[in-house]
Amino acid sequence: MGIKLDNIFDAFSKNFIFRNKNILQSNYTPETILHRDEQIKQVASILRPALRLEKPSNLFLYGLTGTGKTLVVQYVRNQLLERAEKQKLNLKIEYINCKLKKVGDTEYRILAELLRKFGEDIPFTGLPTGQLYQKFTELIENKTQLFIIILDEIDQAVRRIGDGFLYTLTRINSELKNSQISLIGISNDTKFIDQLDPRIKSSLSEEELIFPPYNALQLKDVLASRSKTAFKEGVIGEGVINKCAAYAALSHGDARRALDLLRVSGELAERRGAKEVTEKDLDEAKEKIEKDRILDLIKTQPKQFHFVLYSILLLEENKKNKIFTGDIYRTYEKLCKNMVIECLTQRRVGDIIAEFDMVGIVNAKVISKGRGGRTREIKLAIPETLIPKVKEILEQSLNI
């Protein structure tokens, strides 16, 4: 019986392609990191005082997406924690990604998440923020001597909620007696640091590190080394890897993207039942990733956002001239009336459009039409081929 089932599963999974797919997942931390030795050394030496439980300088890392910032930090974090464990040091290093909506896009949520890392049970809402700070300082004071907080995609958080919380965090040190905290900020927006309050800026970036993009050769190395263990032997040709590296090098040396590309290519080949990954898989993967990203983004938007987007879609369909905020609002209004649904104000719809712009569903530019007033000129940023699909999703969600 057992044997039979095994056969069935084997035949079913037809795993010709992957040996260990996790290795291509973007949150995977490999044992050796290629072409980032310099950065690792620097981060490590900046954080070194932590091993004597002295407060390391606050550190600020920036570089474009997929240049290995998170990877390097995680790597150093693991090493430090290992050492700390051996030496029985009371050191705590926590990583928070401010971009994830559930975790860190408000001051409250970031703080709550930090507290959860201490094993506290914090409700989503309800507590005074000040109380969280109090609890936070108490916990640090009691439980640890040195606390390093890694705030990834910190620019996202600051854009949403302002830089006040960073100030508060840096200020906490002066209230602590036995322990201290250090901050590590990670951002892929290089201009971000200049927009901060000067006081925060100087305190947050006591040390700064810039991550340059990988070039095509380095990308190739990274891809090759990972695919060696991720794929089965002979599944992936050098040509595919080269092409993948070339793609990624074009998009500012984004290694994460390259790895995603490789993984999805593999998945496509697997689904095909093929025994090797071809360049055609790669091309398809490229399209699929972009598609999935957009569709996912749209699906997770709230209902009112769907209405607004649908209005934009309608306008785009029979557009004669350029689309402005007012046009969208008027179609949106009609739509709401038809559907007997509560209608938001133009003020709010304007903000929603701005948010669409932020996530890249739409390109909006504030222009002045002279005496015709000031408005946004809006263009849909969804590829032509996806529009029917998007429309379908929206119609389904809105019961049209």
Place this chain on the structure above:
DNA sequence: CGAGATTCATGTGAAGTATACCTTTAGGCTTAA
């Protein structure tokens, strides 16, 4: 003809409102001794 004033349709910021949750607290009920 050209400099300044005017104007339009929204952008944008601040402050207020409604709703959904959350904790704390006081009172009432149950229960065990």
Place this chain on the structure above:
DNA sequence: AAGCCTAAAGGTATACTTCACATGAATCTCGTA
């Protein structure tokens, strides 16, 4: 009397509204050459 439950009171975050002011170039106005 102690323990437990519940409802009310007092907070907060979030999504949205209201109000008010800011914008920036096409257009108008008017003084001047």
